[in-house]
Structure formats: C-alpha cells, structure tokens
C-alpha cells in the first residue's frame with residue numbers, strides 16, 4: 001500500500017497516520033516499516049516503529065507469523081514485531097500491519113525563521129519546545145547553502161525571507177485551538193525576535209503559504225541539477241552538529257579545491273542530511289567523500305544512518321556506529337531466522 005493511500009484512508013475517518021515524507025507517493029507502508037522511516041513529524045510522534053502496533057510477516061522457511069496486536073500495551077513475552085521493523089527485509093517479508101492512527105490536530109501553525117548562529121538554533125529549539133508544552137511537531141533546519149540554491153532567481157520558489165542569514169528553520173506546531181495557538185505562537189516568536197535570537201520570521205497565514213514554505217524544504221531535487229552529488233543521512237547529539245559540519249568541510253577541503261557540502265535536516269531529531277559533491281562520480285572519489293562524512297561520527301557516537309537504513313551502500317561503515325558485539329548479535333539473529341540467507345542477502349552486513 002503506498003504511504004499516501006494509507007494517509008488518505010486515515011483522513012476519511014478524520015484521523016492521521018503520523019508519518020509523512022517526500023516519497024509519500026511512491027514508497028509503501030511495508031517499505032516504511034522495514035526501514036523504520038522517520039520523516040517530518042518524528043519530534044512529536046516518533047518514527048514508524050512508534051506507529052506499528054502489530055504485523056504479519058512471512059519468514060524465510062515459509063511460515064507466516066501473524067502478530068496483529070491492536071493494544072498499546074502487550075508485554076506477553078517478546079515483542080516479535082520489532083524483529084521486522086527497521087531490519088530492511090532481512091528477517092522476514094511484511095505482508096500486513098496494524099497501524100496506530102492519531103487524532104488529527106485541530107490547529108497547525110507554521111513559520112520560517114532566520115537565525116545567525118547555531119547556538120541560537122539550539123536555544124530556539126529548547127525555548128519553542130518548552131513554550132509550546134509538547135505541541136512542536138517539526139523543527140527542520142536549512143543551512144544557508146541549502147536555502148540559497150532553492151530560492152535563487154529562476155528557481156521555483158520566491159524567497160520568503162532574504163538569503164543573508166546562516167540558518168533557516170521551518171517550525172510547525174500542532175494543537176487543539178487555532179486562534180489561541182496562533183496567538184501563543186506569535187508571542188513566543190516575538191519574544192525570540194526581541195531578544196535577538198531570531199533575526200527574521202514569516203508566519204504562514206494560509207494553507208497555501210504553509211505549502212509554499214514546506215515546498216522549499218522538500219525541494220531537495222534542485223541540488224541534483226548542478227553536477228553529480230550524493231545524499232547522506234546521519235545522526236548525532238544536536239550539541240555536536242556545528243562542529244561535525246565544520247569537521248566534514250575541513251576534511252573535504254584537504255582533498256578537493258572545489259566541492260559541495262550542502263546541509264539540511266530534521267535537527268529536532270538529531271538528524272542531518274548532507275549533499276556532497278566533488279565534481280565526479282568516480283568510485284574512489286565517492287569512497288573518499290564517504291570517509292569524510294562517516295569517520296567524524298565515531299568520536300561523537302553518531303550514526304551512519306538516521307532513517308534511510310544501511311542497505312548495500314553503507315554496510316562497510318556499520319562498524320562506525322555499532323560495536324562488534326552488536327553486529328555479531330545481528331548476525332546471530334539473521335542466522336537463526338534465515339539460515340540460508342535468502343531474504344535480502346548481503347544487505348546490512350555480509
């Protein structure tokens with residue numbers, strides 16, 4: 001079932017499936033579960049794992065494991081569905097799922113903020129999250145080099161704010177009372193402006209404004225128009241992000257005179273996406289670029305995959321984020337459930 005179709009079905013009952021991502025039209029619920037997809041609302045609703053109550057999976061030996069639990073609480077032995085969530089189809093093939101739908105928020109407020117220091121990006125996250133008392137549903141940050149390309153003259157977007165700031169933050173809130181929530185949201189942002197943490201702000205006044213702001217964040221494709229690039233998906237403690245990006249740039253600049261390292265991401269979830277480009281898709285150069293991105297994650301206990309999974313491409317870097325004991329336990333599970341390695345062989349590890 002395509003994710004978008006599942007979202008639309010939930011809508012019919014005035015409910016919400018709290019997973020949304022750019023690939024909504026093409027990706028499937030089975031794929032979302034098997035990759036434990038994240039998306040734009042993780043800060044409030046968690047990842048796909050948090051929306052799966054039960055599932056059915058076909059095992060490597062042909063048995064069908066039906067575990068269509070409908071309760072939030074069920075500690076009757078092992079929670080077997082977890083074996084199939086985020087394991088990229090290596091332990092079983094998911095054929096059915098019970099999803100946890102949520103009440104649709106009655107109010108949504110969206111704003112784009114311009115901020116000049118990463119310290120303030122973190123302070124505003126804490127300040128807004130605290131001020132909204134749990135109603136923050138997205139905190140998406142675009143570094144200047146992301147925003148500039150997407151909103152440059154001739155692109156599909158008119159810049160809602162001038163492009164001379166270092167960070168652009170797309171904030172979304174969800175609550176129960178549109179008028180009161182908007183009033184409170186505006187007051188919080190005004191205070192942020194007064195104490196100079198926020199340099200500029202625009203608040204969406206309509207659904208069409210809201211869509212335009214999200215379209216800027218979602219238009220990642222623009223970055224693929226300017227030569228070969230590769231997207232990376234990493235996570236780390238938020239306090240490490242600024243230094244991590246500096247370190248990656250330092251490593252790039254030691255190897256290449258001209259390179260691209262565009263940064264954006266679900267900062268509220270500790271998740272950054274980097275779009276790296278070194279002017280070629282030569283395998284050795286791409287490998288060198290991967291090392292620049294992944295190696296600095298080790299000392300800060302970061303992850304080589306935040307939400308896209310390991311697949312085939314990242315398996316050589318799994319050791320950066322997982323200990324030998326962890327990887328061995330993963331291999332033991334694989335051996336126990338799929339001794340002949342017929343399910344997605346070679347994915348995640350060899």
Ligand SMILES: Cc1cc2nc3c(=O)[nH]c(=O)nc-3n(C[C@H](O)[C@H](O)[C@H](O)COP(=O)(O)OP(=O)(O)OC[C@H]3O[C@@H](n4cnc5c(N)ncnc54)[C@H](O)[C@@H]3O)c2cc1C
Pocket residue numbers: 020021022023026027028029030031032033034035036037038039040088089090092093094095307308344347
């Ligand atoms: C434009 C775009 C934006 C994206 N944004 C995000 C984002 O914000 N957050 C995020 O988390 N991800 C994002 N992604 C990646 C996204 O998570 C995955 O594309 C999606 O969740 C995978 O679903 P799929 O149906 O496309 O799976 P596929 O890509 O077809 O498969 C992914 C893996 O799951 C396995 N698999 C597929 N179906 C099943 C099944 N039924 N049972 C067992 N294994 C199965 C496949 O074998 C494969 O190993 C984005 C992708 C794109 C293209």
